[in-house]
Amino acid sequence: MTPHPLACEDVEPLLPLIADGAIAAADEPAAFAHLAACERCQEQLALHDLVELALTAAAPARPVRPRRRVLRLRLPWAAALAASLAAILAVGWAVQADRRAGMADRTLAERGGPAPSDTEVLTVPGPRPGTVVYVIRRGDQVVVVDPQQQAPARDETGVPVGLRRY
């Protein structure tokens, strides 16, 4: 639904409820579209947020669940490529491919020791509908893998030609 443009007087009554957590962008897209463009309403909301933070400052901290870092692969050769990249990055991490549609799980790299805690694989929607791109990050090293690149040639070290490394 296309948001109807709102004025400040339409949005101000909602600010306490937004700070309260009762209203999110999906509930009132027009209000949030206004907030994104209105410095005055942003400042008022920030004051409400500060009140909320002050009121909850003394509350006990909620337990934080550690994030699972899981590599989800959908293409066989992308799984093999990710394993090569892991070796290239000298990362002793083990990932588990989660194959849907009845295919068995596979461990892509041997666990050579304690898995580094700073290794992360992000699955990001690709530039074309229905595609994904993988961003593999370990410390300051980042590799972007686009499985849509068909049958990549490899150089003398076995690294796919054209693969960007940062």
Place this chain on the structure above:
Amino acid sequence: MHAVLAVTDAFAASAPDHPAVALLAREEAALRRTIQRYVRDAASVDDLFQEVAVKVLRHLDTVRDPLAVRGWLFQLARNACLDHLRHADRHPTAPAELLSDRDATGDLGRQPGERLLSAERIAAVRRALAELPPSQREAIALRIDEGLDHDGIARRLGISREAVEVRLCKGRNRLRERLAEIIEGSL
């Protein structure tokens, strides 16, 4: 910080036509202004912007209405700031006296040395809460201290949900006005 920065730069370099890349380039200034309303430390602003950028990369495809994108971006930036401030409040990394000198946070702090959530301001907000009319104070207390949602508060108090929201809004507006006075007075 540098690792997260590399993720978005690497993505932009390898997929320059991705819609998220153009969106972030176009909206970066507005997002940073939103973040700076809550956090003034330059390194934290960078970290939070990159955190928002990664979320945009991962979830932009879930936003169906193009006209709702800017509001969605604002929510991402605001939520990142609130999480950052909640975490900073519960896990201070330096003694309080150093924080008050170094941890300049947001326009609401006004002066570089001010801390957004000083102990004095928190206490002042708590005093203002105690001074609210009982119906408003009770509704806010049930929301904050017991974590009840609006329907839960309505059941507890035997009133309608709409009445709960009226009490919450009136109470929060009073607290906001009081906090604005406190900030203007540089408490």
